[in-house]
Amino acid sequence: EIVMTQSPATLSVSPGETATLSCRASQSVSTNLAWYQQKPGQAPRLLISGASSRATGIPPRFSGSGSGTEFTLTISSLQSEDFAVYYCQQHNNWPHTFGQGTKLDIK
């Protein structure tokens, strides 16, 4: 089973600034990596697939990069609605696995 490790667990950033979230896989997942945003009481929402492709309707301030075992989600010009929990997920191998999440807090 591939273990996905996200860092940091909590990230405090001021509105208007840039947040950088990391995700590491215990073995290569190529670019079969997705990012999700989850707000309290809501289902996760797909942000990024294929490590760097924004899902439909996702604003360009969200960008993903990386391949193999190291991945990054960058959120520029943070808006109030961006403060949430973010998860990475690999689908290169079964079982699909999620990272433990990064909580993005308002500083």
Place this chain on the structure above:
Amino acid sequence: QVQLQESGPGLVKPSETLSLTCAVSGYSISSGYYWSWIRQPPGGGLEWIGSIYHNGGTYYSPSLESRVTMSVDTSKNQFSVKLSSVTAADTSVYYCASHAGYYLYWGQGTLVTVSS
């Protein structure tokens, strides 16, 4: 637009079997995608339970494989999960979702509490 809706009991007794169904609208299950269950304990992260293809082929989480059974009913355009011998540790919000690797469409989630 693809929509998914979970249904099932919100309270299950310890040692009994949890059963949930996901009704799909806006898309025929037979057309493709994998159909999956994911859960999230209160205050916790996401845990993948398993996925089923329209032809019945399944993949299960190794940690739950001995207790999980998934099925699909193409005539009703829905799929289901059964989790046996539940304990308090199985208390979670259960989501159904569709995926082509990444999970694009999600249900709203249903809270299942395991308690006597």
